[in-house]
Amino acid sequence: MTVTDSATDADAEARARYYAAGERRARELPNRGPIRYTDEGCVHPDIVEAYWEHGFYIFTGVVEAKELADVRAEVDEVLDRAPYPTRSSPVDRHGRPALGVDMARNPWQMAAPLSDPVGGTSANHGRHPVKMYEPMPAGEAPAEVPFLVGSGLELMDSFLRVYGHPDLLRVAEAINGEDFTPFTDVLFVKLPGLGPSVAWHQDGQLHWDSPDWDAGSHGFNLQVQLYGSTPANGVWVVPGSHRLGKIDIAALVEANGGSERLPDAVPLVCDAGDCVITNRQILHASFANTSSELRVTVNFGFHRYSSVIGQTGVLSGRGNTYDADYIARRCRCIPVAIDARAQRYPDEDPYLYKPLADALDENRFDEETRRTVLKDYALFDLGI
């Protein structure tokens, strides 16, 4: 891989060496390939086993070219309507109303180019203790760039259809059981030469000290890559770290001479249309995107029902009590997404979400469920 460095900092060579070595380590791992099933239609146990061993699995060729083109086109339209020049602006760069400024929750997260907006802050329950290195953008750069867009199921029908993908939902069932629930979802955007970093963290926050804590207590994220993902613009993980409990990240970086280039980490290297499942307990980060390649990730997560019922949210959906009605309301997004997908791809074998198998009619994708299920659905996230 060639790292084309748009930044002017002297660190570029060391960074390129680290990226190349990480990619070599990543490609040696046995957790990559198409989604495979047993004769009974279950996700192949070898896949499930490799996921639990390494904490992630890269599924190749999940989303086909035509669908990818649909999602990319809709994402382009959305990004064209980002607030400009900063998140608090009511207009986009063309002077039109920015998308989503009237929503109950502003979907845009924006930050200075190549910055680390969360490392060393109390954001996200303080889970990112160490600030990442912030390269200088080359040339003139905007004040802020979008790096996260929330409420994807409400804003983008193509995102909703990916969410209803039968293979991905079968994986969710295989990992979290048939009563799996949503977590949250978001579009991650790493603009070439501008995209901010995400400092090292473990996603999960609630169950570290639970008596029944295990490697699956905080669920997993699915990351569908619209353009692929490289060491320079993609997520890095420390394989197996999801099994270790809560990690002292600051101590780990200090023991690495203060460098955030952790020696055991590997990048999630993907082609367009690949999808990674990543355990939310795995130690992970992404570096500022100094490369010339764009990454856009359709990112959504799922939990075990037993991990969320009765809990009070600490991340997205913070402060809310996750009782059965609250969870059921958020879970309706799953059959609505399945139906949205079935309407576009009628020849595909759809996934049946068992907890709402008796409620298919009231969870069709139509104007009614746009209003009653999808509008402001993100207020009912299950953020643990």
Ligand SMILES: O=C(O)CCC(=O)C(=O)O
């Ligand atoms: O996509 C990225 O750059 C970071 C993803 C991440 O940290 C997360 O999903 O928790």
